[in-house]
Amino acid sequence: MEALQLALRAVTWPGDCVGQESPTYFFLFPLLASLGLKALETPTDPQHGLSLDALEMLLQEQRIQALIAMPSAQNPLGYCMSRQNKQRLAKLVNTYKVPLLEDGLYDELQFDWQLSPAVKSFDSDGWVIYCTSFTKTVAPDFRIGRIAAAVGNPGGVSRQRRLRSPFAHAAPPLLRQYGRGARFDRPLFSAGHARNAAARRLCILG
Numbered sequence: 001m002e003a004l005q006l007a008l009r010a011v012t013w014p015g016d017c018v019g020q021e022s023p024t025y026f027f028l029f030p031l032l033a034s035l036g037l038k039a040l041e042t043p044t045d046p047q048h049g050l051s052l053d054a055l056e057m058l059l060q061e062q063r064i065q066a067l068i069a070m071p072s073a074q075n076p077l078g079y080c081m082s083r084q085n086k087q088r089l090a091k092l093v094n095t096y097k098v099p100l101l102e103d104g105l106y107d108e109l110q111f112d113w114q115l116s117p118a119v120k121s122f123d124s125d126g127w128v129i130y131c132t133s134f135t136k137t138v139a140p141d142f143r144i145g146r147i148a149a150a151v152g153n154p155g156g157v158s159r160q161r162r163l164r165s166p167f168a169h170a171a172p173p174l175l176r177q178y179g180r181g182a183r184f185d186r187p188l189f190s191a192g193h194a195r196n197a198a199a200r201r202l203c204i205l206g
């Protein structure tokens with residue numbers, strides 16, 4: 001949430017309209033409201049994800065100034081957009097120059113061990129801001145945002161971070177140390193195996 005809030009503050013102004021998936025993570029609504037932003041819901045398909053045709057129409061009509069989406073392991077539907085659709089999404093936001101805040105919170109928790117690439121990996125001109133945190137992978141109380149964004153992105157995410165997040169100065173060195181070596185990857189790897197085994201058992205029961 002910290003990452004999304006910082007990124008929103010960096011790329012929007014109060015009164016702007018932000019596109020989001022329908023349904024979406026319920027807490028995005030109070031987050032947008034607290035920043036004086038309006039929400040515009042964009043239809044999704046439970047298997048294929050965000051409707052890119054509907055999104056393209058919104059972009060053409062200049063109805064949104066930013067977009068928040070979870071292209072992988074979406075909350076609450078769980079879908080993962082195909083590689084092709086992720087490429088098209090990256091192309092759309094770069095063509096229309098509308099920032100996409102890619103919420104990658106559950107990316108490492110996908111069922112397939114071969115993780116689907118983030119939309120950020122197809123970002124040509126820096127219009128995708130990748131936002132995540134450590135709460136679902138390291139510890140629920142590590143509510144510290146992690147952002148991958150182009151240097152000089154509109155509004156400057158790092159400037160917002162300095163303004164808004166005093167804790168951010170102490171925590172990153174700590175987490176960097178933790179992330180060195182296999183401490184971060186190894187538990188995720190065994191968790192991935194456990195999830196796959198549980199999913200196989202559910203399929204057998206079904």
Ligand SMILES: Cc1ncc(COP(=O)(O)O)c(C=O)c1O
Binds near residue numbers: 070075103105135142
């Ligand atoms: C989709 C989604 N985005 C963002 C958040 C907030 O993340 P954090 O708990 O790291 O602040 C959550 C929390 O559950 C979530 O489900």
